[in-house]
Amino acid sequence: MSLKVYNSLSRQKEIFTPINAPYVGMYVCGPTVSGESHLGHARPFITFDVIYRYLLQLGYKVRYVRNITDAGHFEEEGREAEDKISKKAVLEKLEPMELVQKYTNLYHWAMSRFNNLPPSIEPTATGHIVEQIEMIKKIIADGYAYEANGSVYFDVEKYNTDFSKLGKPYGMLSGRNLEDQLDTTRELDNQEEKRDKNDFALWKSAPPEHIMRWNSPWGEGFPGWHIECSAMSSKYLGEEFDIHGGGMDLQFPHHECEIAQSTVCNHKTPARFWLHNNMITIQGKKMGKSYNNVIKLTELFSGDSPILEQAYSPMTIRFFILQSHYRGTLDFSNEALQASEKALKRLWEAYEWYSKQIFLEGSTASDKTLDEKVQKLVTEFDEFMDDDFSTAKVLANMFELSSFINSIKDKHISVTAISSATALLLQKQLKVYLEDVFGLIGERSSDYGQLDGVLQLLISIRKDAKSKKDFMTSDKIRNELVGLGVQLKDEKDGGTSYSFN
RNA sequence: GGUCCUGUGGCCGAGUGGCUAGGCAGAGCUCUGCAAAAGCUUCCACAGCGGUUCGAAUCCGCUCGGGACCUCCA
Numbered sequence: 075m076s077l078k079v080y081n082s083l084s085r086q087k088e089i090f091t092p093i094n095a096p097y098v099g100m101y102v103c104g105p106t107v108s109g110e111s112h113l114g115h116a117r118p119f120i121t122f123d124v125i126y127r128y129l130l131q132l133g134y135k136v137r138y139v140r141n142i143t144d145a146g147h148f149e150e151e152g153r154e155a156e157d158k159i160s161k162k163a164v165l166e167k168l169e170p171m172e173l174v175q176k177y178t179n180l181y182h183w184a185m186s187r188f189n190n191l192p193p194s195i196e197p198t199a200t201g202h203i204v205e206q207i208e209m210i211k212k213i214i215a216d217g218y219a220y221e222a223n224g225s226v227y228f229d230v231e232k233y234n235t236d237f238s239k240l241g242k243p244y245g246m247l248s249g250r251n252l253e254d255q256l257d258t259t260r261e262l263d264n265q266e267e268k269r270d271k272n273d274f275a276l277w278k279s280a281p282p283e284h285i286m287r288w289n290s291p292w293g294e295g296f297p298g299w300h301i302e303c304s305a306m307s308s309k310y311l312g313e314e315f316d317i318h319g320g321g322m323d324l325q326f327p328h329h330e331c332e333i334a335q336s337t338v339c340n341h342k343t344p345a346r347f348w349l350h351n352n353m354i355t356i357q358g359k360k361m362g363k364s365y366n367n368v369i370k371l372t373e374l375f376s377g378d379s380p381i382l383e384q385a386y387s388p389m390t391i392r393f394f395i396l397q398s399h400y401r402g403t404l405d406f407s408n409e410a411l412q413a414s415e416k417a418l419k420r421l422w423e424a425y426e427w428y429s430k431q432i433f434l435e436g437s438t439a440s441d442k443t444l445d446e447k448v449q450k451l452v453t454e455f456d457e458f459m460d461d462d463f464s465t466a467k468v469l470a471n472m473f474e475l476s477s478f479i480n481s482i483k484d485k486h487i488s489v490t491a492i493s494s495a496t497a498l499l500l501q502k503q504l505k506v507y508l509e510d511v512f513g514l515i516g517e518r519s520s521d522y523g524q525l526d527g528v529l530q531l532l533i534s535i536r537k538d539a540k541s542k543k544d545f546m547t548s549d550k551i552r553n554e555l556v557g558l559g560v561q562l563k564d565e566k567d568g569g570t571s572y573s574f575n
Numbered sequence: 576g577g578u579c580c581u582g583u584g585g586c587c588g589a590g591u592g593g594c595u596a597g598g599c600a601g602a603g604c605u606c607u608g609c610a611a612a613a614g615c616u617u618c619c620a621c622a623g624c625g626g627u628u629c630g631a632a633u634c635c636g637c638u639c640g641g642g643a644c645c646u647c648c649a
Contacts, residue, residue, distance in 0.1 A: 249579070320649065322644080351649070354649085364647075403580090404588085420598090420612090423613095469589095470589065564610085564611080
């Protein structure tokens with residue numbers, strides 16, 4: 075059994091083999107901290123967190139690098155060479171770095187609520203200006219970039235001509251060729267600095283009002299959009315590393331430019347496997363700033379948005395994302411999120427109950443067929459994950475298993491129907507997958523211990539009332555707790571359990 | 576205009592040519608003082624039209640619809 079992943083570069087599933095097993099280098103494009111993260115941003119970070127966790131689970135020693143873009147990009151290239159971050163800073167009367175800090179903190183807060191593991195290294199663009207300048211110098215020295223009025227541009231045409239001969243044309247990742255680009259572009263203003271429309275900026279001269287600026291051999295300015303990822307990935311992962319991830323919308327031009335820059339500097343395509351997650355849509359349209367249809371994560375968690383019928387917890391969103399395959403689009407709707415919320419609750423309750431059961435070793439299965447079925451469902455977890463991280467299929471199996479678990483709980487199926495070995499395997503694999511690989515956690519308030527005491531007291535009072543057939547009192551306790559978000563359930567064994575809605 | 580993806584039941588979503596994922600919602604039953612939850616059963620499907628095949632949701636073609644990238648974008 076071996077892991078297969080879909081490589082955007084080859085457009086097919088390939089067996090994943092690290093360059094230097096057991097070490098794996100993975101780079102994922104992180105956020106631009108010029109604003110709040112929204113639901114769309116959550117997808118790559120959750121997707122690649124699960125990929126990271128799965129690689130760790132397989133025993134790889136992974137260095138996971140995810141950058142923070144805090145140097146800003148151009149608002150609209152060629153027209154207004156303005157830094158997004160410094161522009162907003164002026165509007166909000168904040169220091170650029172204060173703004174960057176604010177949104178970085180918010181981003182980290184959201185990541186931890188999603189229970190995403192922190193990356194091994196989280197480099198910032200502003201912390202690597204020197205490396206970026208060095209890289210640009212090298213590209214100029216090799217003849218693939220030129221200076222114009224204090225800015226530096228990458229010569230795409232020359233790169234394409236030279237590297238096409240080596241089988242590495244510009245556009246190899248996104249599957250487009252330069253001729254098509256030339257034929258179909260519309261006119262842009264103020265392009266005179268560039269020799270060719272396809273050229274992209276490596277270094278941009280800073281206009282006087284620009285706050286974020288650094289000294290360089292070409293004058294004061296700031297780095298272009300693509301160079302930071304090339305500089306930081308090669309610094310921390312080497313000239314050639316295993317996995318490069320990001321959203322599909324970064325494939326062109328961002329990742330294409332990264333490939334060009336790194337290939338010139340290191341004579342190697344930087345990453346072997348390029349993984350791209352698809353977009354989250356809303357009413358069929360991509361969620362994105364330009365469409366004005368984003369739902370910020372803070373809104374999602376609080377329910378504070380006209381689009382939202384209620385708040386959705388981070389785990390509901392995580393589960394929602396895991397229920398689809400990462401390369402397909404995923405459509406947001408209240409209905410879909412509510413379905414995920416209920417589904418997760420059901421799954422989690424079955425899991426928690428089963429994980430508390432104690433199985434004696436050495437017992438055999440009284441129902442061989444059922445035993446085999448359970449075993450099959452559990453062993454398929456690995457097969458599905460190995461098939462390009464098919465989390466949705468694993469979850470489907472888990473739901474079948476939770477029906478089985480609930481049947482044992484309700485005593486429709488005997489505990490001894492399956493062997494203790496199978497039961498222990500199920501118990502172990504549920505934990506491994508739900509908690510370690512999928513990164514799901516139970517959602518409990520911090521003062522849970524105290525609350526539990528109070529609830530047990532109420533349950534006990536209600537039990538007394540019930541035994542005296544005082545249903546007025548017992549129903550009052552149960553109904554008012556529902557109003558507070560606590561659901562009491564009278565179990566078959568005479569006990570009473572509760573869950574938070 | 577160029578490049579590419581996609582169209583699955585009321586909704587969300589898996590689907591490697593043959594054995595109809597799964598979730599939510601709906602219906603019935605069981606359990607229950609009543610609930611809630613759970614279990615069992617059940618309804619509802621592969622955009623349309625051709626073709627290949629013994630057999631197609633899955634492959635091919637056309638038509639219609641939706642979307643992405645080509646500009647900052649996860």
